Amino acid sequence: MENSKKNEGGNENAPGQNKExxxxxxxxxxxxxxxxITxxxxxxxxxxVISSDPNVSYTVTFKKGDNNKPEGIMVKGDEVKVKDGMRFNVTQTNRS
Structure with a gap:
């Protein structure tokens, strides 16, 4: 009965649920x-990894996103809808 455990939380095998x-x-x-994606x-x-050094910061930009927000900048705490072919650029800066 292991299959029942997989389906308890919802319809994992429903069409479109396992998209890559x-x-x-x-x-x-x-x-x-x-x-x-956050x-x-x-x-x-x-x-x-995310550096724990307080002097390190990250900049995240994206393109080819969802029609509601096809491009933009993400900040800590943000989440965007993922679309196939989406492009992310992440830079790491060290404030010295």
Whole structure:
């Protein structure tokens, strides 16, 4: 009865629920399976981790996004809807 556990939270196998999005993060192709992506998740895809150094900051821009917001800038705490072919550019700055 392990299959029943997978379906308890909703219809995982419903059409469109298991979509994979091909996105570009700093010109590298990544596969994303969620409908939305957060600022922190984009930074982690770009650099592997988020620095705990208070002097390090990140800038995230995106293009080819959802029709409601096809391009823009993300800040800490932001979340955007993911679209196949979306492009993210993430830069890391060290304020010294």
């Amino acid at each position: 999005f091909k996105i570009l993060v700093n010109a590298r192709e990544k596969i994303w399976t969620e409908k939305k 600022f922190d998740e984009v930074v982690i895809l770009a650099f592997g």
